Amino acid sequence: MKRALLLLLAALAAAPLAPGQPPVQPVRVTHDNRDFLQHLCWSPDGSRFLVTRIHAGKMGLWTVGLDGKDWKRLLPENEQPHFDGHWSPDGKKIVFVYDRLQGTDGKLQIDVMNADGSGKQNLVPHVNAFDESPRWSPDGKEVAWVSTRTKNQEIHVVGADGKNMRRLTGDPAADNNPAWSPDGKRLAFCSGRAGNFEIYTMNADGSDVRRLTRHPKMDYWPAWSPDGKRIAFTSNRDGNYEIYVMDADGGGVRNLTNHPAQDNYATWSPDGRRLAFISNRAGGYNIYLMDVK
Amino acid sequence: MLLIGRQAQRTCQGVTRRAFLQVGGSTVLGLSLADLLGRPGGARAYAAGSARSVILLWLWGGPAQLDTWDPKPNAPLEFRGPFTPIATRVPGTRIGELFPQIADVADSFSILRSLHTTSNDHGVAGTVGLTGSDTGAVNLGGAAQSGGVRPATGSVVARARGFRNPLPPFMVVGGRLHQGKRAIVGEGGGPLGALYDPFRLEYDPVHGTRIPALQLAPGLTPERLTDRRRLMQALDGAQRQGELLHAARAIDDHRAHAFALLTSPAARRMFDLTQERPELLDRYGRTRFGQSCALARRLVEHGVPFVQVNWSDHVEAEEDSGDGGWDHHYRNFQIMQDRHAPWLDQAFSALMTDLRQRGLLETTLVVAIGEFGRSPRINDKAGRDHWEHCYSALIAGGGVRGGRVVGESDRHAERPHERPLTPADLAATIHHAVGITSEQSATLGVGVNGRVIGELF
Numbered sequence: 113m114k115r116a117l118l119l120l121l122a123a124l125a126a127a128p129l130a131p132g133q134p135p136v137q138p139v140r141v142t143h144d145n146r147d148f149l150q151h152l153c154w155s156p157d158g159s160r161f162l163v164t165r166i167h168a169g170k171m172g173l174w175t176v177g178l179d180g181k182d183w184k185r186l187l188p189e190n191e192q193p194h195f196d197g198h199w200s201p202d203g204k205k206i207v208f209v210y211d212r213l214q215g216t217d218g219k220l221q222i223d224v225m226n227a228d229g230s231g232k233q234n235l236v237p238h239v240n241a242f243d244e245s246p247r248w249s250p251d252g253k254e255v256a257w258v259s260t261r262t263k264n265q266e267i268h269v270v271g272a273d274g275k276n277m278r279r280l281t282g283d284p285a286a287d288n289n290p291a292w293s294p295d296g297k298r299l300a301f302c303s304g305r306a307g308n309f310e311i312y313t314m315n316a317d318g319s320d321v322r323r324l325t326r327h328p329k330m331d332y333w334p335a336w337s338p339d340g341k342r343i344a345f346t347s348n349r350d351g352n353y354e355i356y357v358m359d360a361d362g363g364g365v366r367n368l369t370n371h372p373a374q375d376n377y378a379t380w381s382p383d384g385r386r387l388a389f390i391s392n393r394a395g396g397y398n399i400y401l402m403d404v405k
Numbered sequence: 406m407l408l409i410g411r412q413a414q415r416t417c418q419g420v421t422r423r424a425f426l427q428v429g430g431s432t433v434l435g436l437s438l439a440d441l442l443g444r445p446g447g448a449r450a451y452a453a454g455s456a457r458s459v460i461l462l463w464l465w466g467g468p469a470q471l472d473t474w475d476p477k478p479n480a481p482l483e484f485r486g487p488f489t490p491i492a493t494r495v496p497g498t499r500i501g502e503l504f505p506q507i508a509d510v511a512d513s514f515s516i517l518r519s520l521h522t523t524s525n526d527h528g529v530a531g532t533v534g535l536t537g538s539d540t541g542a543v544n545l546g547g548a549a550q551s552g553g554v555r556p557a558t559g560s561v562v563a564r565a566r567g568f569r570n571p572l573p574p575f576m577v578v579g580g581r582l583h584q585g586k587r588a589i590v591g592e593g594g595g596p597l598g599a600l601y602d603p604f605r606l607e608y609d610p611v612h613g614t615r616i617p618a619l620q621l622a623p624g625l626t627p628e629r630l631t632d633r634r635r636l637m638q639a640l641d642g643a644q645r646q647g648e649l650l651h652a653a654r655a656i657d658d659h660r661a662h663a664f665a666l667l668t669s670p671a672a673r674r675m676f677d678l679t680q681e682r683p684e685l686l687d688r689y690g691r692t693r694f695g696q697s698c699a700l701a702r703r704l705v706e707h708g709v710p711f712v713q714v715n716w717s718d719h720v721e722a723e724e725d726s727g728d729g730g731w732d733h734h735y736r737n738f739q740i741m742q743d744r745h746a747p748w749l750d751q752a753f754s755a756l757m758t759d760l761r762q763r764g765l766l767e768t769t770l771v772v773a774i775g776e777f778g779r780s781p782r783i784n785d786k787a788g789r790d791h792w793e794h795c796y797s798a799l800i801a802g803g804g805v806r807g808g809r810v811v812g813e814s815d816r817h818a819e820r821p822h823e824r825p826l827t828p829a830d831l832a833a834t835i836h837h838a839v840g841i842t843s844e845q846s847a848t849l850g851v852g853v854n855g856r857v858i859g860e861l862f
Binding site: 147260286309328 | 482483486487488489502503505585609610611683684686687690691692721722728734735736738739742743744747785786787
């Protein structure tokens with residue numbers, strides 16, 4: 113009986129995802145135990161994932177199909193480290209962090225490229241600070257990102273043309289992981305201003321900051337559902353990294369993964385019915401899919 | 406002095422080897438003739454301590470003490486950072502929240518919280534950390550400290566233990582340690598000679614275990630390694646005196662023997678981590694460091710006295726095969742929570758559990774340490790800078806009692822408050838654990854200016 117159950121679970125884990133048929137429980141999408149994956153992002157047309165991958169000693173951005181096949185490296189192998197990409201709303205561009213290695217340090221900057229990896233150009237130049245977590249606004253006109261250019265880790269916004277930079281947050285604690293609401297009116301983000309990382313939201317101009325989570329452990333990597341009603345996030349409140357979901361006002365917090373492994377970097381499907389995330393529950397780091405009720 | 410040469414060659418196994426043999430009037434590979442003719446394989450046996458083996462987990466770049474083993478929850482935000490402490494299995498002992506699995510095996514190890522060193526330069530502090538002394542250390546600008554470099558602790562253990570086991574007595578898993586483009590000094594035998602340099606293995610998730618380098622005699626290709634006639638011809642060609650030739654033969658007997666062994670099918674099986682249960686390798690983490698720790702366990706299980714696992718070749722966070730070192734001048738907290746902390750948490754806790762379950766922890770001393778700590782005050786790039794004044798380490802097994810905290814830092818972890826400890830103290834403690842007495846250290850010329858941390862035993 114036990115063996116039969118194990119075989120059934122193994123078959124479920126190995127079964128390809130049928131189109132339009134959401135999984136009952138987390139289903140493993142990729143099957144590579146060798147590479148580290150992080151920063152998962154679902155494409156706007158729902159056909160591919162964008163992910164940071166350390167493969168053969170190189171950190172870079174890759175895309176992969178929803179069946180876990182067709183891995184594509186976006187920039188050439190000899191490019192310097194780059195990571196944490198985000199699709200533009202029309203799926204034609206990707207904004208990401210590029211690390212120019214100089215001397216003994218990396219110089220982080222925000223770059224943009226076409227979705228096939230061509231046409232790389234700088235959006236936010238390096239200014240003796242680090243820049244990371246770029247996120248395209250839902251209308252494609254702006255990019256929110258995190259920078260220490262004001263001598264503290266704050267969330268900023270810049271036009272998609274690289275002009276009109278402005279700072280949104282101004283707290284002495286670190287602010288990170290901006291995530292636009294689907295209507296573009298608010299941003300969720302994580303901040304250490306309460307003493308540990310919690311999830312907050314604010315208006316797109318930085319006003320009306322509201323704290324959503326209240327737990328002594330870390331809450332971070334918020335991801336707004338496409339209908340704007342829920343926010344998924346990562347928390348270690350049960351001792352290890354899990355994917356949680358809550359209402360957009362902070363109520364109804366639920367642990368979706370409940371697994372002793374690391375579950376992290378949730379991203380919503382465009383139809384809002386599923387979440388993908390990265391987990392090492394099978395040993396290596398892989399992409400998983402789960403239904404969200 | 407005759408500089409015979411350097412060579413690099415790729416074999417059908419994809420192994421790149423470099424050869425460098427320097428034959429001088431009185432030294433060969435840095436060994437005195439007396440040392441050479443004494444043949445370490447025939448050296449007298451030294452008394453063994455509780456530790457039959459040592460695993461040094463070298464966290465290159467310098468982890469932040471406040472974010473790892475010495476959290477300061479009552480310090481102001483600009484010091485303590487965003488992470489909170491968590492309870493461990495040991496009542497009263499708390500560590501950073503990013504290490505829940507290590508917290509769960511806290512009864513296996515002790516924490517040193519009052520280490521301090523003499524330099525905030527990676528190169529110099531690295532040399533101090535590996536040798537217990539700053540003599541001969543070279544800083545980022547290339548300036549060398551006065552005096553000759555001392556042997557690495559691994560080389561000292563190798564010298565004391567000798568070549569009793571067919572395997573080399575000092576092995577490093579990981580590439581050579583660098584600061585910028587410059588390899589640091591102190592990772593080898595120093596005055597003990599190249600014979601006590603580590604044999605190096607490298608692991609990466611794509612290729613598995615590799616033997617990246619081997620010192621060879623001039624004119625000796627890897628394919629000819631076991632062809633002693635050609636070796637002697639090569640050395641005869643140098644027209645050196647017979648005594649010197651004999652000395653060189655002694656070195657190459659060991660090197661060739663070790664290489665032959667390392668490349669043998671039996672050794673390859675030993676290095677082949679697929680021989681382990683996949684579930685066990687999963688526990689270590691499918692990362693370069695995690696699997697390197699699993700490999701280190703296999704090596705000590707096969708009797709290697711000293712294994713050093715290098716977290717990275719370089720200190721910088723984003724370089725070095727994508728993993729990066731612990732030199733988090735910027736993005737410290739993001740990198741810690743994304744990569745470094747989960748990887749170390751998984752690997753170290755798995756190593757503790759694995760050694761304990763195999764009955765090896767009592768005879769294997771494990772030390773996890775970097776070359777220094779990081780500045781308690783968070784800088785303006787959400788990072789922490791170099792900090793030589795106070796840092797922490799974990800130490801376990803080999804006679805060390807678990808669950809203890811030795812030393813205490815001040816309220817911001819800026820300076821030792823009680824029981825200041827130095828890398829030389831740690832080196833002396835390792836010597837003690839493996840059974841090297843001060844008299845033996847003096848006889849070998851490998852003494853360090855430190856005291857055994859007696860509270861650990």
